[in-house]
Amino acid sequence: MYSNDIGKISSRTTQKKLIEISSTKGEVIEKRISAINLLSTKKNMDPSSFFGKVLKDKSEQPVVKSNLVLKLGHKLKSVRTLENFLGKEHVMINRNILQVLAYKGNAKSVEKITAFAKEKRNSVSELRKAQFAKTLISYRLGDNKEILPKSKPEAFESFRGIEAKIIKKQKLSALQAAEIIAELDDAYMAVPLAVEKAQKLNCQGKNLSLFLNEEVATNKFDFNTNGIIASISEDDFCPGGHFIKYHVLINKDEETGSHRIHIINPNGQVLMEGPALKKGNRFSFVVKALKRAGSTPILFDASFDLNSTIMDVKEAKSATGVRKSSKIQLTSLNKD
Numbered sequence: 001m002y003s004n005d006i007g008k009i010s011s012r013t014t015q016k017k018l019i020e021i022s023s024t025k026g027e028v029i030e031k032r033i034s035a036i037n038l039l040s041t042k043k044n045m046d047p048s049s050f051f052g053k054v055l056k057d058k059s060e061q062p063v064v065k066s067n068l069v070l071k072l073g074h075k076l077k078s079v080r081t082l083e084n085f086l087g088k089e090h091v092m093i094n095r096n097i098l099q100v101l102a103y104k105g106n107a108k109s110v111e112k113i114t115a116f117a118k119e120k121r122n123s124v125s126e127l128r129k130a131q132f133a134k135t136l137i138s139y140r141l142g143d144n145k146e147i148l149p150k151s152k153p154e155a156f157e158s159f160r161g162i163e164a165k166i167i168k169k170q171k172l173s174a175l176q177a178a179e180i181i182a183e184l185d186d187a188y189m190a191v192p193l194a195v196e197k198a199q200k201l202n203c204q205g206k207n208l209s210l211f212l213n214e215e216v217a218t219n220k221f222d223f224n225t226n227g228i229i230a231s232i233s234e235d236d237f238c239p240g241g242h243f244i245k246y247h248v249l250i251n252k253d254e255e256t257g258s259h260r261i262h263i264i265n266p267n268g269q270v271l272m273e274g275p276a277l278k279k280g281n282r283f284s285f286v287v288k289a290l291k292r293a294g295s296t297p298i299l300f301d302a303s304f305d306l307n308s309t310i311m312d313v314k315e316a317k318s319a320t321g322v323r324k325s326s327k328i329q330l331t332s333l334n335k336d
Helices: 015-022 029-039 048-056 062-075 080-085 091-104 107-117 124-141 174-183
Strands: 162-166 169-171 199-203 206-212 227-235 242-252 259-264 270-279 282-289 298-305 310-318 324-331
Touching: 015 029, 015 048, 029 062, 048 062, 048 080, 062 091, 080 091, 080 107, 091 107, 091 124, 107 124, 124 227, 174 206, 259 282
Parallel strands: 298 324
Antiparallel strands: 162 310, 169 199, 199 206, 206 227, 227 242, 242 259, 259 270, 270 282, 282 298, 310 324
């Protein structure tokens, strides 16, 4: 047997057998992880019957626990199991518990995370993940208890010498949008996404799809609260290959009444940021890329009526020709 065959399991293996393999310590670790990965693709699968048993086992391999939490934690009917194990495990496992709670946790979870974050023995990475979890829960609940801070001007990429070019975009039909949404990993679904008003665009050679929060698409979103107004997926050209690339977050400054947009990746890193303005049904924002390793200047310039959204998309290139940037401009007409 070749080394890369270790752990391979047929996709036709029954769910009962996969549960047995994933929770049996005598099995090869690679095979157990493969079983966990396959279980994560099963719809309406609840791992509650064996989840706690594996985490409780002090002699269990951390890599098995870590994969179990990250791949199957979001499928638990209750996040209480995850909350109870937070702070009692390896750093890697704690981080994954916090990652799952960010998307599936509730107000009670925030209390558990806050208590965990106060422990002096926590690593910097655990504290950072704890803050992300509390923030995303707050934006999902719209409670304004945690708000992403405004970045300093020097943190942004330079946009001097940028020229705009049209790039390809198209409106997705409801059927096309539904098919892509069905392929997205439930673990990273932050809000219900609308099949209406979805758009596909090609930016920097990547095929992206923009989906609005259902409340935004139906003009029911409360812009007086922080929240998640959209998610953006990318296509990696594999079966079931659409995955969530970014979330678009909004918050309102209670003192000034102005809004701010943050675009983050599913792990909580802020990639783009900028001011937003809402007047009646007219909503507009401009976000710029933040400097980071391997970053490219990207700018989204959006202005649309909340009742009808049509996007005009442009790509910009620096005058030197050395670096590229995308300027994605959203405009609106009073029709779909």
